[in-house]
Amino acid sequence: MKYSFYVLLLIFFLxxxxxxxxxSEKREVEQSIDISEMPAIALETLNExxxxxxxxxxxxxxxxxxxxFEAKLEWMxxxxxxxxxxxxxxxxxxQLVDISxxxxxxxxxxxxxxxxxxKSVRITRLQRQFIADDEDETDDIDFIxxxxxEDSEDYEIRYEMEVEGKSNSVIGAFELLFDExxxxxxxxxxxxxxxxxxx
Amino acid sequence: MTRNLAPLMKNFIFFAFILLCxxxxxAQSNLDWIWxxxxxxxxxxxxxxxxxxxxxxxxSLDNASNRRFVQFIEPQFSASYTLTARxxxxxxxxxxxxxxxxxxxxxxxxxxxxAGYINYLGDQRxxxxxxxxxRIRTSSYQNRxxxxxxxxxxxQGERLDPGEKYLIFKNEMMTAFNATESDAENxxxxxxxxxxxxxxxxxxxxxxxxxxxxxxxxVSHLLLFGTAFYISx
Numbered sequence: 001m002k003y004s005f006y007v008l009l010l011i012f013f014l015x016x017x018x019x020x021x022x023x024s025e026k027r028e029v030e031q032s033i034d035i036s037e038m039p040a041i042a043l044e045t046l047n048e049x050x051x052x053x054x055x056x057x058x059x060x061x062x063x064x065x066x067x068x069f070e071a072k073l074e075w076m077x078x079x080x081x082x083x084x085x086x087x088x089x090x091x092x093x094x095q096l097v098d099i100s101x102x103x104x105x106x107x108x109x110x111x112x113x114x115x116x117x118x119k120s121v122r123i124t125r126l127q128r129q130f131i132a133d134d135e136d137e138t139d140d141i142d143f144i145x146x147x148x149x150e151d152s153e154d155y156e157i158r159y160e161m162e163v164e165g166k167s168n169s170v171i172g173a174f175e176l177l178f179d180e181x182x183x184x185x186x187x188x189x190x191x192x193x194x195x196x197x198x199x
Numbered sequence: 200m201t202r203n204l205a206p207l208m209k210n211f212i213f214f215a216f217i218l219l220c221x222x223x224x225x226a227q228s229n230l231d232w233i234w235x236x237x238x239x240x241x242x243x244x245x246x247x248x249x250x251x252x253x254x255x256x257x258x259s260l261d262n263a264s265n266r267r268f269v270q271f272i273e274p275q276f277s278a279s280y281t282l283t284a285r286x287x288x289x290x291x292x293x294x295x296x297x298x299x300x301x302x303x304x305x306x307x308x309x310x311x312x313x314a315g316y317i318n319y320l321g322d323q324r325x326x327x328x329x330x331x332x333x334r335i336r337t338s339s340y341q342n343r344x345x346x347x348x349x350x351x352x353x354x355q356g357e358r359l360d361p362g363e364k365y366l367i368f369k370n371e372m373m374t375a376f377n378a379t380e381s382d383a384e385n386x387x388x389x390x391x392x393x394x395x396x397x398x399x400x401x402x403x404x405x406x407x408x409x410x411x412x413x414x415x416x417x418v419s420h421l422l423l424f425g426t427a428f429y430i431s432x
Contacts (some may be wrong), residue, residue: 164284179277198326198349
């Protein structure tokens with residue numbers, strides 16, 4: 001009884017693992033890295049504004065095709081996330097904000113969208129994205145300088161919002177991207193991990 | 200080792216130390232050593248409904264060389280329904296085959312009803328589970344209420360990606376009650392998981408159980424080493 005049961009269990013396990021290791025797939029990976037693994041140009045840019053800041057967290061991201069780097073830091077009471085290319089050039093800057101920090105017109109437009117789409121909804125995360133206008137795309141120092149000085153003529157703003165929502169047809173977590181006026185640009189479902197080990 | 204990993208590993212070691220401290224106290228008392236392999240298969244039947252099948256086995260490491268090695272074999276079937284983005288309810292049926300006889304019973308049928316609430320902080324999850332059980336044995340019946348709190352989080356970065364590891368901590372309190380007996384038990388565990396890829400994960404955990412708290416015949420202890428393989432579709 002004892003041995004036959006474990007032979008069956010082993011066969012079941014091996015049949016499962018062969019399926020696991022036999023398949024190749026596009027991997028999306030994000031992991032913490034050491035400062036020494038960051039591109040030098042990215043570190044030069046960061047050092048220009050935040051010299052000797054020691055509580056910056058560095059992240060490496062890849063989807064299998066492209067590689068990006070990210071620096072997360074807190075400055076003047078705000079949390080910033082600065083995304084870089086693999087060469088170290090800035091892609092965009094994100095700032096964690098509360099919805100009360102957005103203009104009334106934009107907030108009204110966003111709330112109107114949420115009310116149309118969901119019966120009940122909870123905002124779990126909101127980030128203001130800064131995207132460089134053309135003239136600053138090759139000058140990262142000017143771009144970040146504009147953000148910190150709130151010189152809004154030189155960058156484009158978007159809002160990336162994560163919500164938990166429920167309607168008659170859908171339920172779950174979603175990532176919503178709005179333009180500066182609150183008009184929806186993109187909506188994606190957030191695929192959460194299976195709950196099988198905590199349920 | 201990444202910058203985030205070092206303090207987390209220190210916390211894990213500290214937690215494991217706290218977890219195992221009672222062993223030094225009970226080293227000479229009634230302590231059972233168990234290896235508990237599990238395999239779980241879950242499938243989303245719809246946007247809201249998930250079906251779960253699980254096989255769990257209790258092996259007594261104290262009896263590894265004789266026929267009392269396999270103590271329980273438990274096939275389990277359950278379903279869950281998503282009420283909101285955070286609340287779930289569900290129910291299921293467990294069957295236990297015991298060898299040798301446990302409390303004079305070879306078979307046990309178990310019905311369960313449960314509700315769960317999950318808090319998300321990024322990819323860190325704090326889950327509360329409330330469960331009612333009806334344990335039907337050949338010659339006895341028992342109700343049981345269980346509450347479990349679980350916390351798991353990735354060890355590398357803010358999101359758990361394929362190939363990465365995570366830590367999981369749980370504590371469960373339960374009380375059994377019927378007309379003739381009542382009892383209480385606590386189960387605390389710490390585990391290390393490996394998220395192999397989208398549908399597969401493997402978990403190793405160590406669980407310490409304090410049992411028979413209200414029995415009046417002395418508290419018993421159980422140390423359980425768990426290995427679990429999860430498949431979710």
